[in-house]
Amino acid sequence: MTAPTALGIDEARTRLNELTVIDVRTPGEFAGGHLPGALNVPLDRIRRALPDIRHAAARGDVLVVCASGARSENACRILAENGVATATLSGGTAAWAAGGNELRRPEGTPRATWSMERQVRFTAGTVVLLGLLLGLLVHPAFQILSAAIAGGLVFSALTDTCGMAAMLARLPHNRTRAADLGATLEVLRSR
CATH class of the missing domain: 3.40.250.10 (Rhodanese-like domain)
Known part of the structure; x- marks a missing residue:
């Protein structure tokens, strides 16, 4: 199409x-x-x-x-x-x-909200950073969080869909x- x-x-x-x-x-x-x-x-x-x-x-x-x-x-x-x-x-x-x-x-x-794209970037970046820090400070297995987010971003780009955006859309601040x-x-x- x-x-x-x-x-x-x-x-x-x-x-x-x-x-x-x-x-x-x-x-x-x-x-x-x-x-x-x-x-x-x-x-x-x-x-x-x-x-x-x-x-x-x-x-x-x-x-x-x-x-x-x-x-x-x-x-x-x-x-x-x-x-x-x-x-x-x-x-x-x-x-x-x-x-x-x-x-x-x-x-x-009451107020302007962040765009969904901005929310996804913030959430993905936070989880990647958290996975890296916990992987260095607590246990290397926490780096799996970062790998999972990276894989999700690649999948999102290939399919032009975004599971993280779908989940974030259900949060209360996105349902003002x-x-x-x-x-x-x-x-x-x-x-």
Whole structure:
């Protein structure tokens, strides 16, 4: 299967009012800042939202976004396999914000959260460092922690998935508010 169509930041900004924007990040990441008008359908719930996304796509173009573009490409592939044509935002919300564009936050969001990519880097680095230190100071077998993380990172790169991100997404700070999928699906049905 070919890569999904990618919209550049300038084209997306110009067409923002005519696009249905679906953000596939976790609710915590979405709360930290998203494109104006974006609807939150986390990647792990994209199949459940399929009929409503199909409905929105029949009425106009759908743009799928995430932090950097990897998860949105996965979502676009899932949607394409089910007959829904979508595009992804080149560089994701990180590129959108770096281009000086506005990110919105839901009302009542107490603070910005770290991006999932940043959380994964922090967690992986901490476990590798811990494995090395414990391996030197306590017992060499602790270096297995570092090797396991290295193996997981290689697997993640080869499969374009991330088990650590999936686990971190379930932590309370990443679930600052549950994605109200029902309300999001209602909005998709009305488009």
